[in-house]
Structures are given as C-alpha cells and as structure tokens.
Amino acid sequence: MESKNDQEDNDIRGKDAMKDKPIYVAFATKKLESNFEKLQKGKFEDKQLYNYIERAMNDLKKNPVSGIKIPKKLWPKYYSTEYQITNLWKYDLPNAWRLIYTIVEDQVMIVNVLLDWFSHKDYEKRFGY
Secondary structure, rough: OOOOOHHHHHHHOOOOHOOOOOEEEEEEOOHHHHHHHHHOOOOHHHHHHHEEEEEEEEHHHHHOOOOOOOOOOOOOOOHHHHHOOOOOEEOOOOHHEEEEEEEOOOOOOOOEEEEEEHHEEEHHHOOOO
C-alpha cells in the first residue's frame, strides 16, 4: 500500500503531463532569496554562482524535472523535517555546485521550490556521502 507521500510523489509526472500548467520558481525562505541576491553583488566567484543559479532557474521554468531525482532513502532528514517535502531533486551546476529543490504541483500550477545550493563538498556532508 502506498503512503500519502508516495502518492503525492507519483503526482510529479514527466514533462508532457506538466506542459499545460504555468511553471514558477520560488525560494523556500526569504533568507535563501536574500542570500541569492547577495551573490550578485559579491566577488567574481559569487557573481558566477549567481549566474549559474539563474540559468538553472530558467531551465526549471521550462522543465521542472530537468534535475536528477534523489531517491527517498537518500534524503537528509533535515529536508523532510524542515520543509515536509514529498520529492527531492538535484540540479548539477558548473564547478561542482549543487542546487537542491522540490516540486510542488496542484491542479493549476507547478512550483519549483529552491531549498539549498552548495559546493560538492558541502553537498556530500549534507547527504552523508
């Protein structure tokens, strides 16, 4: 028998099932959004990361499942506890950076909710690799 989370996770379908709904990208928290905006005013590496994330956001607006789906057994408890997610995705950015997001879909729209971005080293720490 499927759990409620498994049923909701099954609602995240392929690109064809999503094409008729508007797709948005949002930040999980105001703090995360603020940190993103600060990147634009930072040093060269920060500005570069800002551009990488902005490009990923544009890709996600075209295809919410353009990242790599992370199996539930690999989810850090932090995301389930903090955000009550039903799916988790990773988008590989240049220079080994990772963008973590979840997809929220209803009858009307699809929202890619950005949860985190970090270097590959920090990604490995968060995910316990």
